Amino acid sequence: MDLSLYEDPQTGRFKPKKLSITKSPIKIKDVTDLSNMREDLKGLLMKEAEPIFNQFFNDEYAHELEVEEVDSAFNRATKETLGDLYCFKGHYSDLEELLLMGDDDESMSLSLSEQQTHQALKLNLIRRWTPSAKGDWLSLLMRGHTVPELKALMIGNGLEPKGKKPDLASDLAAFALVNPEKMPPTHEFLPGDGLEAALKETVTNMVFVLSGEIESHPYYYQYNVWSELMREWPTYEWPWLPNIISSHGGAPASAAVRDRGVRKKVSSRDSFEPDDWKETSAPAARLEISVPKRTVEQPRVISTPQPPKPAPSNSESAWAANDFEEPIEVLFKYQGERDSVPKERHVQIDLVFAKGGRVFLKGMCLKSQGMKMFMVDRIKGGVVSPATGELIDPREFTRVDDLRQALAQLKTRPANKIVSPPAFEHAQENTAKAIPEEPSKPVTVKKPSFISRLLAKLGG
Numbered sequence: 360m361d362l363s364l365y366e367d368p369q370t371g372r373f374k375p376k377k378l379s380i381t382k383s384p385i386k387i388k389d390v391t392d393l394s395n396m397r398e399d400l401k402g403l404l405m406k407e408a409e410p411i412f413n414q415f416f417n418d419e420y421a422h423e424l425e426v427e428e429v430d431s432a433f434n435r436a437t438k439e440t441l442g443d444l445y446c447f448k449g450h451y452s453d454l455e456e457l458l459l460m461g462d463d464d465e466s467m468s469l470s471l472s473e474q475q476t477h478q479a480l481k482l483n484l485i486r487r488w489t490p491s492a493k494g495d496w497l498s499l500l501m502r503g504h505t506v507p508e509l510k511a512l513m514i515g516n517g518l519e520p521k522g523k524k525p526d527l528a529s530d531l532a533a534f535a536l537v538n539p540e541k542m543p544p545t546h547e548f549l550p551g552d553g554l555e556a557a558l559k560e561t562v563t564n565m566v567f568v569l570s571g572e573i574e575s576h577p578y579y580y581q582y583n584v585w586s587e588l589m590r591e592w593p594t595y596e597w598p599w600l601p602n603i604i605s606s607h608g609g610a611p612a613s614a615a616v617r618d619r620g621v622r623k624k625v626s627s628r629d630s631f632e633p634d635d636w637k638e639t640s641a642p643a644a645r646l647e648i649s650v651p652k653r654t655v656e657q658p659r660v661i662s663t664p665q666p667p668k669p670a671p672s673n674s675e676s677a678w679a680a681n682d683f684e685e686p687i688e689v690l691f692k693y694q695g696e697r698d699s700v701p702k703e704r705h706v707q708i709d710l711v712f713a714k715g716g717r718v719f720l721k722g723m724c725l726k727s728q729g730m731k732m733f734m735v736d737r738i739k740g741g742v743v744s745p746a747t748g749e750l751i752d753p754r755e756f757t758r759v760d761d762l763r764q765a766l767a768q769l770k771t772r773p774a775n776k777i778v779s780p781p782a783f784e785h786a787q788e789n790t791a792k793a794i795p796e797e798p799s800k801p802v803t804v805k806k807p808s809f810i811s812r813l814l815a816k817l818g819g
Contacts, residue, residue, distance in 0.1 A: 361575035373408030386427035426587040446478040466547035483553040496532035581611035744769035
């Protein structure tokens with residue numbers, strides 16, 4: 360990894376920051392929450408910051424990235440990147456519709472210019488549709504030509520134009536079925552034999568250039584780029600995409616392809632299977648690294664870091680199984696980094712764990728139907744069970760096991776007592792009433808540093 364990406368050019372010290380947006384050929388935006396990194400790493404000497412960064416922040420969950428959608432990336436790509444598909448630039452929707460056409464689908468009209476259409480025909484990316492039945496010719500002539508145009512075609516082919524438009528179109532359709540070569544070219548098209556091969560070449564170019572743009576970035580930054588790309592781009596339609604990524608993206612790409620696999624196309628008849636999370640993660644051993652205590656007399660000493668592991672084994676996984684026999688359904692208010700105000704969340708909690716000195720809840724968000732992680736310190740107020748009306752404040756618990764047990768008890772309904780779920784707003788407003796009050800004492804609150812929180816967690 361090129362750690363100079365994080366070096367402050369003025370002081371020469373470590374400066375936690377979001378990496379600059381990669382704009383070509385696929386836009387990648389870093390939306391990582393840097394609150395802890397700024398607090399614990401800002402101003403450190405580069406040699407002091409590097410081992411801490413590698414051990415605690417360079418893992419699968421330390422880089423939140425947004426990957427540009429395929430249509431946007433395609434429509435703004437350069438001619439060199441698009442190759443033969445340059446004639447579809449700005450018209451990805453047409454390209455996508457052609458690619459999705461089956462053998463039994465009807466032809467389609469295109470929004471390409473005359474010059475673009477000519478180029479696409481020349482490169483065998485598309486082919487004109489020629490009707491093979493009288494009904495198809497009749498439909499094409501009725502919707503594509505005016506009465507004067509139909510009469511001119513009939514006169515030009517030695518036919519006598521009689522009757523209204525349906526009569527003209529019917530007579531001309533019977534003639535066209537026998538003499539298709541005497542009819543003007545249709546403006547209906549089907550995918551050509553070279554279309555998919557040209558798309559593979561274009562996507563290969565885009566992946567290759569992107570790989571060069573991020574090759575100096577942290578290992579797990581690259582890993583997340585390829586994971587998000589396979590999630591956002593239509594892997595179920597392009598089964599060859601993972602192979603292209605694995606071939607050009609190096610070790611991080613190969614690990615992402617192995618961990619994510621190829622997703623099948625989901626239809627409206629399929630049952631929901633969440634695929635946003637793999638049940639494998641960075642090894643739990645990262646939380647067991649011992650950091651020596653600092654004293655005034657002694658300089659800071661940090662053990663030599665181990666390089667990031669590209670593919671942790673199942674035995675090392677901290678998320679190998681859920682914490683609960685059944686998910687714990689809860690309500691709470693949560694304020695994400697980009698939320699201006701806290702938002703109501705309805706979640707089924709599967710797992711409680713610590714990572715990088717912070718405590719997380721992992722579960723299914725019932726509103727978005729996606730697996731998500733929630734930082735406990737971003738939860739506002741208490742966590743309420745809609746089944747029992749019981750409420751806990753997760754920040755009261757200093758040990759993960761205690762919080763896990765408290766959440767498990769939320770699922771237990773009081774014996775011989777039927778409790779209606781409380782109004783969510785009311786439960787949140789009364790969070791303080793559920794916690795015994797103690798006499799107030801003047802105290803000076805000082806937020807502990809990352810090292811202090813880690814030592815406290817490890818019992819140091």
